[in-house]
Amino acid sequence: MWRCGKLTLGSVLRVYNAGRSLNALECPGKRESGRIDGPRMLSFRVRHILCLLLISEGAAMAQSPASPSDPPAAAGVYYRQGETGWVALTRAVMADTRTQGMDRFLDTYGWSNLNRTMVFQGAEAGVRIFDHRPTFYVRGVGSARDVLIVQFAKKEGAREVQASSTNASVNNKEGFKRGSLYRVTTTVLAKDFYSITPEQNLKPGEYLLVFGHADTAFDFGIRTGPR
Numbered sequence: 001m002w003r004c005g006k007l008t009l010g011s012v013l014r015v016y017n018a019g020r021s022l023n024a025l026e027c028p029g030k031r032e033s034g035r036i037d038g039p040r041m042l043s044f045r046v047r048h049i050l051c052l053l054l055i056s057e058g059a060a061m062a063q064s065p066a067s068p069s070d071p072p073a074a075a076g077v078y079y080r081q082g083e084t085g086w087v088a089l090t091r092a093v094m095a096d097t098r099t100q101g102m103d104r105f106l107d108t109y110g111w112s113n114l115n116r117t118m119v120f121q122g123a124e125a126g127v128r129i130f131d132h133r134p135t136f137y138v139r140g141v142g143s144a145r146d147v148l149i150v151q152f153a154k155k156e157g158a159r160e161v162q163a164s165s166t167n168a169s170v171n172n173k174e175g176f177k178r179g180s181l182y183r184v185t186t187t188v189l190a191k192d193f194y195s196i197t198p199e200q201n202l203k204p205g206e207y208l209l210v211f212g213h214a215d216t217a218f219d220f221g222i223r224t225g226p227r
Helices: 009-024 038-063 102-107
Strands: 076-081 085-088 094-100 115-121 136-139 147-151 153-155 158-164 184-190 193-198 205-211 213-222
Touching (some): 158 213
Antiparallel strands (some): 076 136, 094 115, 115 158, 136 193, 147 205, 184 193
16 A cells, blocks of 8 residues: 655645634524534534544554664665664566466467466575564665565475466556465655555565566565574
8 A cells, every 4th residue: 555645734724724714704694593504614514524634644644654764875675673774675586487378368469368477586585584564665666656565485496476467457567466465555754765564464484575567576584483
């Protein structure tokens, strides 16, 4: 989920002051006892909506990760690991791609299903994380709108992910297998700098942090046991 707050203090004050101005107007005609109508009712409703918006925005801000005080200046994907400090994730290297159903896919002009298996180098990622719901920080890489976390299937000396053309969508450009996907929450912290947190805990295993397509991806592992 990509999120960027749009409610500012300035907009709140402008709407609130507009409500006060409406409240100061005299409403012509007779008023029934105990009844609020006209501009006064509009003012009341405006302020009620503002209260709800402020409560919602405040709760969202409280749950959002705070911007770190000393973020890395270079472009990349980072994880802050205790006393070790900032750890940079490395790009995942695709070693092979196997396809199934290509002939029919071409004959039907893309109307049939095309399955792909993308194989990545190495049995495990260089960055190993104990936190099952880590927060990553990204500077100058990809778009916060396109981020997904995909779990690898481990094979002999390598790792692979499955994709299908029928699964492809705006939010899943490669068409990764649905069972391997983890949705994320992204928070824009500054220009070209944002955070990524999975919406649920990650199981121990190997993962791919994808920015739209598999050729822009970084790998990491979730592990258990003593640190």
